[in-house]
Amino acid sequence: MRQTANALDDLPWETWDDPQLAKRSAVRWKLMFSGDRTDTADMSAGIAEFAPGGILPLHHHAPSEIYHVLEGEGRTEIEGVAHALRAGVSLFIPAGARHRTTNTGTSVLRLIFVFPTDTFGEIVYHFDE
């Protein structure tokens, strides 16, 4: 049976396939749950890590998304409204809302993201900048 439990230490870091995008989006992630690789459904989830100064440029996707910050400091703008990120902060990003995340601190920014989709592959990233 495919996994329905995992530990972050055992998961590989991933980034964008597109080298141009990888260059301007200093974020990497680990996927905890995605129905194409884990025996899961209904939700896909991972952890994202931003280096200091790293930016995930303005983008949107059809499904909504939850962020929960584990460590570090940053800022997420959702449709132009800025939210400060620090450990314990949660954000809900409405379906289709344009959002941008920046690590404004001097250490790594780590957050959990969850989508209401069976797989992460269903999330089509449309970049707006």
Place this chain on the structure above:
Amino acid sequence: MRQTANALDDLPWETWDDPQLAKRSAVRWKLMFSGDRTDTADMSAGIAEFAPGGILPLHHHAPSEIYHVLEGEGRTEIEGVAHALRAGVSLFIPAGARHRTTNTGTSVLRLIFVFPTDTFGEIVYHFDE
């Protein structure tokens, strides 16, 4: 507009309305997102905290659920299969699966839970013990 962003420190602890259940289930939680109190949809989420020795007895609910452990040590049994909990461990609990969580450590066990429902109130807890 109702909140779509919040910080754990600002949220109240909650527990079961049923005093009998509150007595035998040594868990408390904070709700980060639930569409009846936040301007959110698609997913509801919170953080649960178990005192040392605390147990959320065997139960099930129609929707699936994700756990992501933030701190502490424990064990979750899902349909009889035991999973060790420590920081960084994620579990997917399939729809309807019976599960029980115990804090087996000497400090607080904290985990994030997410449901693929608009509200937490949609989660009807059926206890199996």
